[in-house]
Amino acid sequence: MARLIIGIILTVLALFLLLFTIQNYFGYQVELEPAAANMVLIVTGLPGFLLAAGGVVLIFSYSKRSRQSLPRHDIRVGNSQPGRTLYCRNCGGQLNTNSNYCPKCGTNALA
Numbered sequence: 001m002a003r004l005i006i007g008i009i010l011t012v013l014a015l016f017l018l019l020f021t022i023q024n025y026f027g028y029q030v031e032l033e034p035a036a037a038n039m040v041l042i043v044t045g046l047p048g049f050l051l052a053a054g055g056v057v058l059i060f061s062y063s064k065r066s067r068q069s070l071p072r073h074d075i076r077v078g079n080s081q082p083g084r085t086l087y088c089r090n091c092g093g094q095l096n097t098n099s100n101y102c103p104k105c106g107t108n109a110l111a
């Protein structure tokens with residue numbers, strides 16, 4: 001969660017930096033000072049770009065992680081899903097998917 005917040009903050013900061021860069025870049029171009037325009041690109045444009053890249057990577061790594069945790073959850077609750085064969089830990093008999101108890105020995109399959 002902290003990763004997502006840091007990623008968003010970095011991206012927002014980067015957007016401000018890039019906006020500032022573009023504004024100054026075209027400002028200097030209009031004043032026919034290409035050297036100053038290039039200077040602005042390097043001094044604020046480059047860090048802005050790196051911040052944006054870092055922020056996007058953080059946001060993507062967070063969303064990737066939360067997507068991966070979903071199937072893991074499905075498997076855990078999938079015990080009661082029909083069509084899936086489970087066997088008793090105690091006697092090895094086939095379990096009824098509608099019940100948490102073994103029909104042969106009565107062991108609680110979820111305990």
Ligand SMILES: [Zn+2]
Pocket residue numbers: 088089090091092093102103104105106107
């Ligand atoms: Zn059993």
